[in-house]
Amino acid sequence: MIQFYLTEHNRMVKIPSFTEGCWINVISPTVDEISYLVDQLQLDRDFVRAALDEEESSRIENEDDQTLVLVDIPFLTSEDNDTVLYTTRPLGIIMTETNIVTISLQNNTVISDFANGMIRNVQTQLKTRFLLRILLRGATQYLTYLKQIDKITSSLESKLDKSMKNRLLMQLLGLEKSLVYFSTSLKADEITLEKILRGRIIKMYEEDQDLLEDVLIEVKQAIEMASIYSRTLSSTMDAFSSVINNNLNIVMKILTAVTVLLEIPNMVFSFYGMNIDGGLWMDRFQWAPLGIAILLTLIAAIILFKAKMFK
Incomplete structure (x- = not known):
């Protein structure tokens, strides 16, 4: 799926076709759509391929007049009754001379919030600013999911005090695995953001510099929260294991x-x-x-x- 958006009168508006200064949102593209991106829009084929590879790690690359920023963003993968699992997927952001393109394997709340106009004061023509707003939204989403994990963990602990069921222990194990995914992805994103902060690849103005520092603060906070929750959950699992053995x-x-x-x-x-x-x-x-x-x-x-x- 390929969608085109343009900021008009400080509002995100969906437009029918490509125009300079628009934001191109690509989600799980077909073979024909990939060909359109490469042949018609002249996007670097390797950049498009990297954005669609689940195994790609966070990084930033520059090729000719195009820049690829690849970051990991959080996803809610499954929700069955009380079972909630989280993981991360790559989000590719390609900046050309005139446009910004986001490519992801599946729909996500980070991109959909921009598409639905939930994020204010976004200008698609200001590519660097728009890039940083996407990164900030991704970091905020990490913090939101981490708080959800903490609440779910507390709920499961109270249930386990009353009944030691394998289903509840498996849910805790799934949350522990989610925190490992988050920690790994956040640390990789932090390295990418620090490379952007140096300003060698992407030119930034003073306001962009301040926004990028805000993004880094949010990411560092998310890393710290994930580390604390992971240690706490690991200690909880060890404690329940000791109780079961006792x-x-x-x-x-x-x-x-x-x-x-x-x-x-x-x-x-x-x-x-x-x-x-x-x-x-x-x-x-x-x-x-x-x-x-x-x-x-x-x-x-x-x-x-x-x-x-x-x-």
């Missing part, structure tokens, strides 16, 4: 004590059932085996109880 040890201890108590009557009655010439003295007293078994079992139960085998 509960298992308690169950095994109780089962062992019960097994010992059940084994005592079995031993007594086994002696009574042995074939011995002359018989056992217990043959004369029919209730003797039962009484001995009960007595020994009670003695063993008292010993085990004092040894705290039932706690």
